[in-house]
Amino acid sequence: MQPLLQLTGIDKSFPGVKALSGAALTVYPGRVMALVGENGAGKSTMMKVLTGIYSKDAGTLSFLGQEVIFSGPKASQEAGIGIIHQELNLIPELTIAENIFLGREFLNRFGGIDWKRMYSEADRLLSRLNLSYSSHRLVGELSIGDQQMVEIAKVISFKSQVIIMDEPTDALTDTETASLFSVIRELRQQGCGIVYISHRLKEIFEICDDVTVMRDGQFIAERPVNELREDQLIEMMVGRRLEEQYPRITQRPGAERLLVGHLSGPGVHDVSFTLRQGEILGCAGLMGAGRTELMKTLYGAARRTGGSVTLDGRAVAARTPQDGLANGIVYISEDRKRDGLVLGMSVKENMTLTALRYFSHQAGWLRHADERVAVGDFIRLFNIKTPSMEQPIGLLSGGNQQKVAIARGLMTRPKVLILDEPTRGVDVGAKKEIYQLINQFKQEGLSIILVSSEMSEVLGMSDRVMVMHEGRLSGIFPIEQATQEVLMAAAVGKLYRPMQENQ
DSSP states (O other): OOOSEEEEEEEEEETTEEEEEEEEEEEOTTOEEEEEOOTTSSHHHHHHHHTTSSOOSEEEEEETTEEOOOSSHHHHHHHTEEEEOSSOOOOTTSBHHHHHTTTSOOBOTTSSBOHHHHHHHHHHHHHHTTOOSOTTSBGGGSOHHHHHHHHHHHHHHTTOSEEEEESTTTTOOHHHHHHHHHHHHHHHHTTOEEEEEOSOHHHHHHHOSEEEEEETTEEEEEEEGGGOOHHHHHHHHHSSOOSOSSOOOOOOOOSEEEEEEEEEETTEEEEEEEEETTOEEEEEOOTTSSHHHHHHHHHTSSOOOEEEEEETTEEOOOOSHHHHHHTTEEEEOSOIIIIIOOTTSBHHHHHHTTOGGGGBOTTSOBOHHHHHHHHHHHHHHHTOOOSOTTSBGGGSOHHHHHHHHHHHHHHTOOSEEEEESTTTTOOHHHHHHHHHHHHHHHHTTOEEEEEOSOHHHHHHHOSEEEEEETTEEEEEEETTTOOHHHHHHHHTTSOOBOOOTTO
């Protein structure tokens, strides 16, 4: 089969770093090519070489049988290569049609915008994607999933023959993901070649035809998906066998540390549970079940309207996140880029941001030497890959950013650590490192609440699991009784088990 796009022997170096060495990628018409690898494997760099953001040092790039060099994203887009970035590039205050044709509006013979033609063409593109809403709608009114569809419509409007999707389901619900997959299948039938970049291996096996594996900037293998098992794909990605994906340790928990009684707040209704020293309490539930709302109410980031929280026998009134921190409760947000990190600041500044009081003299100035020692210790302990602690954190991989976010929480010396989707957007190798850190915290007596949309993660790491449904607690299960079937039944409200204090 003649490829639509082929990159061969691509090299790219930056000062002190060889980002790509002999990298390769082939995209075929009517097929979905997964591009996988750990964070830092070179996937993003290769996409930037492909779209002309970076110039390659060596290798060839062929599109539609011709060797090409694109001068930038606009040139590659006009040639027929579209990319849908992980961060959506839309203007909420404009309509769907205005976003699709921004900067290349249709003009009438008087030089003004031909609105009728533009909206008609936008509606035709939406119809091609089996979308029923009008292109007159404001993008800001759409769900994240529908905004993703607008990005796809924009790419199709360029008559793109190759479409690159970078972590397209990262913020989508299960229903929106199913709609996206339907669109991908339609595009595949129309002969488009699709590059699908994702850490979610389940999706690779569901929607992709082939897979290209990268590791340390190098091409490792290209294989048909139906010839691989998940463990084989993981092994190719990390270069070693992962005997246990979830290395849970078993130990007897200590004394009761946290007692939550009839807690209520925005999206949370009458929730009660306990948490012991050295215990991991998993929190499961479907999208919108109230898991994050519960954690924010507990931490003080959302207003408590009823109920009580007791920590080590002392009542806690957390009205603000500062109150939560002061009482020994730390919350690591599921959205590290929006709530957890300041991307323009350094690794050091991010790590100590909420713990500066531990490095301050009474006169108010910082003990910088002590701060650097503490940050250096965490960098070594967490195996954070960064050239220096002064590196802007926005330049680190997702897994390393997440490690910094967790380290910042531990800098405040908490008693309760709430991890909300701690491995979202993190590759399989970094996931295991984070799990090992969680186990270490558990052995040291820290009390942990692990919130995750991945049921296998909750089952693999927790000692007990609580399940939320429509803002209420639908059950708490010891790990020996927590199966996927039981948790899903509780998540959809078909099974209810009230909390038993001594579980």
